[in-house]
Amino acid sequence: MTPAAILRAGFRDQNPGLVQLLGLCPLLAVTTSLGSGLGLGLATLAVLIASNGLVSLVGRSLPAEIRIAVFVLLIAALVTAVELALAAWLPGLHAALGIFLPLIVTNCLVLARAEAFASRQPVGDALLDGFAMGGGFLVVLVALGSVREVLGRGSLGGDLHLLLGSGGPTSGLHLFNGQHGFLLALLPPGAFILLGLGLAWRQSCQATAAASSAGTGVTSGMPGEAAS
C-alpha cells in the first residue's frame, strides 16, 4: 500500500468511527465535550502508533499459537504506561477520562490493527497506519465531542484546560447559557443519534461521490449535523 492509500483508509475509506464502527464504547461514553474527546483520542492515537510499531517489529517472528496473546500483553503494557504518564503529568484529564483510559486495552481497534495490518507490514507502513487509524478515530471523537458540548452545554472547549494546563484558556468559548442546553445531546441516546447522523452524512457523501463519478451530476448537499 502507498502511504497516501494508508492515510486515505484511516481518515476516510476505513474510518474506525464512521465505517468500521470499532471502539464505539469509548466513542459514545467519553465524547460529552471537546476536551475529553480530544484527550481520549490523543491517548488512543499514542497507543495505536506504539502498538503498531512494536507488533510490526516482532509480529512475523512469533509462533501462530501465541501471537494474539503477545499482542494483548504489549497493548496492555503500553496502555498502562500511557495511563501512568497521564496521571503524572495531566491529572485533571486522567480524572476526567476515568475508566475509559485503561479500557483502551479493550478497544478492538487497537488489536484489530495489530492483527490485520501491522503484523504483516513493514514498520514504516505500520506506524503510518497507526497514525491514520488513530487520527481518524480522533477526528470522530473531537467532532462528536464538539457537537455534543455545543448542543448540551452551550460552550465549546470548556474543559480544554485539562489538556493544556493552567496556561491555556480557562473557560473556552461560551455560546449560550448551559441551563438552556439540549440535555439529550449529553446523554448516551443523544450520542447514538448524533453518531447515526454522522454515519448518514458519510453515506450520503459517498453516494454523491459515486453518483458524480458515474456522471449523473447530482449536486452535493450537506445534510446531517445542521438538522440536529
Add this chain to the structure above:
Amino acid sequence: MAGNPERPARRTARAAIVLAAAAIAAFGLVAVVHEATRDRIAATARARELARFDQVLGGLPHDNDLLADTLTLRDPELLGTTEAVTAYRARFHGQPVAVVLEFGATDGYSGSIRLLLAVAPDGTVLGVRTVSHHETPGLGDFIDAGKSDWMQRFSGKSLGNPAAARWRVRKDGGEFDQYTGATITSRAVVGAIGRTLQLFARHRDELLAAPATIQP
C-alpha cells in the same frame, strides 16, 4: 503421527519461552514507567486533595497537615448508612480552626454524591463542595460549583440556623429551596449535610481534641 514425536513438544516449548519473554518485556516497560512517575503521581494526588480543602475552607489559615490529622466516624443510626465519614482537622498554632468532613449522600438520583463540608468549631458551615457525583448532566449537576452557586447557600448556616428539623428542602417543609427539576438531588444533598452537622455536634469534643500523637 508419522513425524518426529519431539517436534510438537519443542514447538510448544519455544512458544512458551517467547510468551514468557514478552511478559517479562511488558512487565519491564510498566515497571520502568511506574518508577518514573510514582513520585509525581503521589505529589499531584496530594496537591489535588489539599486544593479541595482550600475550596471549602475559603482560605482560612491553618498550619497543620490535614491529610495526616484525620478521624473516621461511623453512625449508621443517624446517617442511615454504614459508610464512614472522614474528618480532616485544620489547626492554627495548635488550636482547631475547622473540621473538614467528607461523606456521601446515598439517596441521590444516581449513585452516591460525595461531598466535602467545612465546619467551624462553633458548628457554622464554612463551605460545601461536591467532590464527585453521577447525577444527570444538565439536571442534577447544579451541585457542581462550576455549574451553579446553589451550594453556596449553606455557608454561614448551622444546626440552630435553621433548626435541625428545618434542614430539608422547601417541598418537605424545610428551609432550603430545591433546585427546579431536581428535587431528589436537592433533598439528598440538604439531608446529608444536615445529618453530618448533627454528627459533628455529637462528636464535637472528639473532633476538636488535640491530635492523638503529640510531638515530644
